[in-house]
Amino acid sequence: MLKSLLKPVLLISAAAALTAPAALSANDLIKSGETVAVAKSTLSITPPRDWNKLSARPGKKAETWTLDGEQLNDISFYSDIAPGEPLLRERSKKRDPLPKLRSNSLLTDVPEFLEGTYRAHFGIAVFSLGASKPTKFLNEPAIQFTYEYVTPDELTRRGEAIAVLRSGKLFMITYDAPKLHFFERNIEDYRAVVASAKIA
Amino acid sequence: MRPMVRLLAAVAAMATLGAANPEREFDLPTYTGAYQPQNVDERGMWMVDDESERLTRDSRLVIRDEALNNYVHSVLCRAVGNDRCGGVRIYILRVPVFNANMSPNGTMRVYSGLLLRMRNEAELASILGHEFAHFEMRHSLDEFRRKRSTSDLLAWTAVLGTLAATYGGGSTQSYGDFRISVYGALFRFSRDQEREADILGFSYMAEAKYRPSAASEVWRSAMNEADATSTGRALRGQRYDKTAFFATHPTNLERADYLSALANRVPGGEYEGRNAYQAALAPWLDQFLEDQIKLNDFAGTEYLITRLGAEEWTAPLLLARAELYRLRANPRDLPNAVEFYRQALTLNPDLPTAYRGMGLSLMRMDRKSEATPSLSRYLELKPDALDADMIRSLVAPQ
Ligand SMILES: [Zn+2]
Numbered sequence: 001m002l003k004s005l006l007k008p009v010l011l012i013s014a015a016a017a018l019t020a021p022a023a024l025s026a027n028d029l030i031k032s033g034e035t036v037a038v039a040k041s042t043l044s045i046t047p048p049r050d051w052n053k054l055s056a057r058p059g060k061k062a063e064t065w066t067l068d069g070e071q072l073n074d075i076s077f078y079s080d081i082a083p084g085e086p087l088l089r090e091r092s093k094k095r096d097p098l099p100k101l102r103s104n105s106l107l108t109d110v111p112e113f114l115e116g117t118y119r120a121h122f123g124i125a126v127f128s129l130g131a132s133k134p135t136k137f138l139n140e141p142a143i144q145f146t147y148e149y150v151t152p153d154e155l156t157r158r159g160e161a162i163a164v165l166r167s168g169k170l171f172m173i174t175y176d177a178p179k180l181h182f183f184e185r186n187i188e189d190y191r192a193v194v195a196s197a198k199i200a
Numbered sequence: 201m202r203p204m205v206r207l208l209a210a211v212a213a214m215a216t217l218g219a220a221n222p223e224r225e226f227d228l229p230t231y232t233g234a235y236q237p238q239n240v241d242e243r244g245m246w247m248v249d250d251e252s253e254r255l256t257r258d259s260r261l262v263i264r265d266e267a268l269n270n271y272v273h274s275v276l277c278r279a280v281g282n283d284r285c286g287g288v289r290i291y292i293l294r295v296p297v298f299n300a301n302m303s304p305n306g307t308m309r310v311y312s313g314l315l316l317r318m319r320n321e322a323e324l325a326s327i328l329g330h331e332f333a334h335f336e337m338r339h340s341l342d343e344f345r346r347k348r349s350t351s352d353l354l355a356w357t358a359v360l361g362t363l364a365a366t367y368g369g370g371s372t373q374s375y376g377d378f379r380i381s382v383y384g385a386l387f388r389f390s391r392d393q394e395r396e397a398d399i400l401g402f403s404y405m406a407e408a409k410y411r412p413s414a415a416s417e418v419w420r421s422a423m424n425e426a427d428a429t430s431t432g433r434a435l436r437g438q439r440y441d442k443t444a445f446f447a448t449h450p451t452n453l454e455r456a457d458y459l460s461a462l463a464n465r466v467p468g469g470e471y472e473g474r475n476a477y478q479a480a481l482a483p484w485l486d487q488f489l490e491d492q493i494k495l496n497d498f499a500g501t502e503y504l505i506t507r508l509g510a511e512e513w514t515a516p517l518l519l520a521r522a523e524l525y526r527l528r529a530n531p532r533d534l535p536n537a538v539e540f541y542r543q544a545l546t547l548n549p550d551l552p553t554a555y556r557g558m559g560l561s562l563m564r565m566d567r568k569s570e571a572t573p574s575l576s577r578y579l580e581l582k583p584d585a586l587d588a589d590m591i592r593s594l595v596a597p598q
Contacts, residue, residue, distance in 0.1 A: 094433050095442075099496050102529045104564040108590050112527060120496040125261055125295045127494075133589040143590060150260050 321473025409469025432499020
């Protein structure tokens with residue numbers, strides 16, 4: 001998950017040399033083969049390789065893992081998002097409101113929900129949705145889709161997501177990585193995480 | 201009279217309405233040519249500005265469409281005259297905010313959100329002219345000199361460097377919070393500078409025979425839009441500095457009034473250039489509308505689409521309005537969306553996006569039997585659509 005866009009500015013202005021991602025704390029290690037509950041929910045994952053969990057949650061019902069560092073190859077879990085709730089934590093409910101899930105939202109609305117959230121939250125001007133197709137996730141009809149966007153650091157990033165609505169609540173796992181090199185390198189690691197997902 | 205003295209006189213005249221010689225009030229000062237840096241500090245600032253321009257030039261956000269660039273440049277030239285516009289480099293950035301700025305080395309940045317909001321060439325000319333007026337009067341340089349006394353050049357370089365490194369040098373970090381706009385912090389013009397730029401801006405308009413009231417209308421509408429956004433978000437008070445443009449050009453209601461008063465006194469033309477403007481923007485209109493709709497600012501967007509539609513409700517505007525309502529999707533929004541899609545399709549029956557949106561809206565209203573023909577039509581028109589498989593799954597009998 002991208003961090004607030006204020007951050008890159010502070011990094012750059014502090015000194016150009018300080019832009020490397022912060023070192024990951026060992027405490028946040030998610031060990032391969034161990035089943036963990038994610039995003040404070042009944043959604044559980046048994047990853048086939050080690051991941052690092054970021055201590056900062058992008059939302060109340062969200063959690064982000066990475067392999068090499070934040071924004072390089074991130075998996076974000078969104079669990080149990082209810083109608084009326086945004087995907088990410090709003091910077092300011094009034095000043096910068098984010099799109100909300102609706103009780104009448106359909107699977108076909110999920111890609112636009114994510115797009116609207118990214119554009120508004122990260123100040124992204126160039127964002128395009130890629131292909132979407134029906135699939136199964138957590139044993140239910142689901143949507144799988146891709147997307148691509150340019151972040152303010154002028155990098156093109158790609159994303160892939162899978163989402164399901166269970167009794168009107170959204171469960172989604174996304175993968176975001178720079179298009180160059182990182183996306184292709186770890187897309188299968190993401191898919192393996194998705195394949196291990198179970199819900200109680 | 202020296203240009204600056206005459207400007208100040210004109211400002212004074214404004215206070216005492218009509219006391220000055222009305223025939224000379226909006227005469228253009230002689231252009232002295234592009235200013236060159238005079239000392240080591242200014243040369244340092246220019247270097248940073250040049251670097252910022254280089255990053256802007258290479259930005260992924262720059263719209264490189266030659267026709268659109270030529271047109272915007274021609275509007276600047278018509279507005280301020282060929283002797284003034286020659287050295288200006290204009291970069292059109294795909295950023296959906298109302299903004300434009302010009303930095304001391306002669307770089308002008310025009311945001312796609314500004315182009316979307318202009319109804320005609322005269323409105324665009326008034327904004328470009330206003331920016332150029334600040335440049336001609338070296339306002340940002342005055343500001344630099346003023347701030348220079350309290351901070352050192354290194355700090356300035358760091359800030360300008362940061363600015364250059366983000367979004368093509370001149371955008372903001374978040375559309376929602378323009379207080380952190382570095383540009384806004386650096387080049388926030390004073391109220392006196394604003395008045396000077398307004399008057400010189402009107403002088404350009406008069407010389408170029410553009411309809412002067414376009415200038416006051418465009419400022420007023422931008423303020424109204426900011427009001428609509430605030431009301432829509434239940435924010436109190438009339439605050440305009442959340443709009444990128446107003447973060448650098450401080451404004452208030454009194455200004456809207458004095459601009460109208462000035463516009464009434466400016467001699468000059470009636471040229472509006474509505475057709476020329478719309479033709480130039482046409483290839484980009486759908487894209488700019490889409491970028492705006494997805495900002496999640498329902499009230500502000502509704503205001504701006506309605507303003508554009510007040511001249512003529514075209515199919516692209518109706519489609520954009522329908523999408524805006526569908527994306528918010530309050531229960532009462534969906535029937536409105538369906539109606540706007542229907543109106544758009546009446547004007548242009550070949551809009552796949554309208555069939556898609558209408559079908560999805562009806563589907564969300566639990567009117568599947570009405571939704572299906574719309575979605576099927578979408579699939580007929582766009583069988584290879586990126587979401588065709590998903591839409592097919594909706595249409596298929598369950
Ligand atoms: Zn100004």
